[in-house]
Amino acid sequence: MNTISKRAQSAGWIAAIFLAVAPAGAQPVKKITVKGSDTMVLVAQRWAETYMQSHPEVQIQVTGGGSGTGIAALINGTCDIANSSRPIKVSEKQKAGQFGSAVKEYKVAQDALSVVVNTKNPVGVLTMQQLGAIFTGEVNNWKEVGGRDAPIVRYSREANSGTYVFFKEHVLLDADYAADAQTLAGTAAVAEAVANDANAIGYGGVAYFATRPACKILKVKHDPNAPAVSPLMPDGKSINYEAVYDGSYAIARYLYCYTPGKQKPGVKEYLQWIVGPEGQQIAKQLDYIPIKP
Amino acid sequence: MPATANGVTVDFRALIAQQSVRRRRWQELREGLIERFLLLNGVLAVVLIALIFVFLFKEGVQALESIPLHRLIGSEVRSFLSGTMEFRMIWQPVSTDPKYSIVPLVVGSLMIAIPGTLIATIFGIGIGIYLSEVASERVREVAKPVIELLAGIPTVVLGFFCLAVLATVLQQIYDTTYRLNALLGGLGVSLVIIPVIASLTEDALRMVPDDIRAASYALGANRWETIWRALLPAAISGVSGSVILGIGRALGETMIVLMAAGNAALVTANIFSPVRTMTATIAAELGAVDHGSPHYYALFLVGSLLFTITFFVNLTAEVVINRARRKLKL
Numbered sequence: 001m002n003t004i005s006k007r008a009q010s011a012g013w014i015a016a017i018f019l020a021v022a023p024a025g026a027q028p029v030k031k032i033t034v035k036g037s038d039t040m041v042l043v044a045q046r047w048a049e050t051y052m053q054s055h056p057e058v059q060i061q062v063t064g065g066g067s068g069t070g071i072a073a074l075i076n077g078t079c080d081i082a083n084s085s086r087p088i089k090v091s092e093k094q095k096a097g098q099f100g101s102a103v104k105e106y107k108v109a110q111d112a113l114s115v116v117v118n119t120k121n122p123v124g125v126l127t128m129q130q131l132g133a134i135f136t137g138e139v140n141n142w143k144e145v146g147g148r149d150a151p152i153v154r155y156s157r158e159a160n161s162g163t164y165v166f167f168k169e170h171v172l173l174d175a176d177y178a179a180d181a182q183t184l185a186g187t188a189a190v191a192e193a194v195a196n197d198a199n200a201i202g203y204g205g206v207a208y209f210a211t212r213p214a215c216k217i218l219k220v221k222h223d224p225n226a227p228a229v230s231p232l233m234p235d236g237k238s239i240n241y242e243a244v245y246d247g248s249y250a251i252a253r254y255l256y257c258y259t260p261g262k263q264k265p266g267v268k269e270y271l272q273w274i275v276g277p278e279g280q281q282i283a284k285q286l287d288y289i290p291i292k293p
Numbered sequence: 294m295p296a297t298a299n300g301v302t303v304d305f306r307a308l309i310a311q312q313s314v315r316r317r318r319w320q321e322l323r324e325g326l327i328e329r330f331l332l333l334n335g336v337l338a339v340v341l342i343a344l345i346f347v348f349l350f351k352e353g354v355q356a357l358e359s360i361p362l363h364r365l366i367g368s369e370v371r372s373f374l375s376g377t378m379e380f381r382m383i384w385q386p387v388s389t390d391p392k393y394s395i396v397p398l399v400v401g402s403l404m405i406a407i408p409g410t411l412i413a414t415i416f417g418i419g420i421g422i423y424l425s426e427v428a429s430e431r432v433r434e435v436a437k438p439v440i441e442l443l444a445g446i447p448t449v450v451l452g453f454f455c456l457a458v459l460a461t462v463l464q465q466i467y468d469t470t471y472r473l474n475a476l477l478g479g480l481g482v483s484l485v486i487i488p489v490i491a492s493l494t495e496d497a498l499r500m501v502p503d504d505i506r507a508a509s510y511a512l513g514a515n516r517w518e519t520i521w522r523a524l525l526p527a528a529i530s531g532v533s534g535s536v537i538l539g540i541g542r543a544l545g546e547t548m549i550v551l552m553a554a555g556n557a558a559l560v561t562a563n564i565f566s567p568v569r570t571m572t573a574t575i576a577a578e579l580g581a582v583d584h585g586s587p588h589y590y591a592l593f594l595v596g597s598l599l600f601t602i603t604f605f606v607n608l609t610a611e612v613v614i615n616r617a618r619r620k621l622k623l
Contacts, residue, residue, distance in 0.1 A: 176388050182473060196472060
């Protein structure tokens with residue numbers, strides 16, 4: 001963001017404060033507490049910042065902690081919106097239902113992950129089962145998935161990463177990663193490691209690998225009979241939004257916001273703004289995938 | 294002697310005496326203040342360390358409330374292939390069934406510290422002997438500051454060097470499966486410890502009285518025999534103290550191992566496999582952990598353990614080095 005727009009922003013802020021304080025001093029401040037998914041924390045904070053600029057009467061506080069933490073807080077009534085990178089479980093829904101009306105669900109964005117290997121690796125396609133087997137440590141040689149006779153070197157992320165958890169839940173089906181999976185800080189480090197290691201496999205956001213030489217983004221199959229789909233367009237750079245929208249790319253998911261059935265004032269308008277064009281544009285800027293228009 | 298001018302008698306001596314009393318009083322006051330200020334600093338340092346100690350242990354002990362002791366060693370895990378339950382030592386704090394075995398982290402720290410200190414001992418003592426006994430005055434004047442400069446390089450720079458350069462070289466030489474491994478981490482850490490050991494070894498050798506050198510030469514020993522048979526044994530306490538200090542430094546090193554050791558929590562004796570140290574685990578995980586969760590307290594427990602180990606290692610080094618000083622001054 002350039003300094004001029006920043007300055008304009010801060011000017012807007014000051015103006016907003018004056019507008020809020022001077023004529024409508026009695027107007028109540030609407031406080032919204034948002035908690036949950038670490039994967040979403042980036043976009044959730046940007047949403048809150050931008051929204052508060054145009055709606056000075058609203059105060060939004062965003063914290064991470066994980067999808068489970070967010071939903072637990074929703075059940076306990078300590079947050080107004082729970083961010084979650086997975087759908088709410090039936091048991092959680094029931095718990096939340098004990099305290100009144102049913103939980104409301106909003107799909108606010110989508111997210112795709114890519115799996116990468118070194119360009120020297122002949123393997124170009126893997127099924128979801130093969131990916132799970134590789135990262136849980138059941139498969140240890142590239143030969144077993146159609147590659148050369150070479151050991152598989154697994155690169156993973158630190159456990160606090162949302163990507164780590166998503167991959168674990170979605171690809172490993174909640175099994176533990178193999179103990180010898182090397183954990184690196186940041187997807188950039190994964191890209192660096194995979195680029196230097198002919199037998200490596202890693203995962204992370206598409207944007208980190210698309211332009212990186214010596215990294216090859218794998219096509220992924222839902223099952224052995226399904227078509228192999230890449231998260232990238234044929235140009236190898238831009239995200240293949242269509243493959244995510246029609247579900248043919250397997251490692252993509254919705255990102256959710258959950259609220260209690262009885263919403264706090266301001267919450268409904270905020271969520272409508274998020275799923276609207278302005279909120280979705282912000283998601284796209286941050287390399288999330290906007291919900292299907 | 295009182296002097297008289299224009300009928301006024303001035304007792305210069307008394308005046309000077311009076312002034313010097315005033316000055317002395319001021320000096321005493323100032324010195325007292327400085328002394329107290331320094332004492333305060335010393336006490337503050339000790340109190341701060343004690344408080345850190347207390348804080349660390351207070352948080353660490355709470356891990357035992359949420360995690361049973363045996364789970365800190367290992368837990369029963371269902372095997373993927375056979376489906377049977379087996380006892381495994383795994384550090385996997387983010388999981389539907391979190392596993393908090395500290396064993397792989399302790400093993401990881403040792404897998405870095407032992408090779409790192411061994412490499413650094415060989416090179417460090419060699420450099421120390423060279424500087425003290427072999428090098429000419431002119432060479433020493435250049436070489437010593439250069440080696441001490443090595444100690445001043447930020448560890449993140451050394452870590453980056455390991456990651457970008459040394460890793461590739463090492464993989465080409467040994468044809469290893471894992472690019473990042475314990476040996477690479479150990480090598481990186483040794484770069485930090487070599488100056489410590491070299492400089493302390495040199496000090497220890499220089500503290501050996503010249504009589505011993507002279508006596509050795511007088512008995513017909515050559516330079517090598519003098520160093521090996523007479524000087525090193527005389528300086529052994531100081532030299533071993535420096536090595537122990539090096540172990541402490543190796544155990545505490547964080548940035549280099551975080552970048553170069555691969556960070557897979559394995560219980561292994563294979564020097565070419567990735568390892569995860571206690572320090573790297575704390576650095577990587579504490580930033581985003583839930584305050585008050587079992588994982589949070591487990592990390593503090595790891596920290597307390599690390600603190601205790603390095604405390605005793607450093608204490609041993611201090612005792613050994615002090616003993617050497619006293620012995621050689623006799």
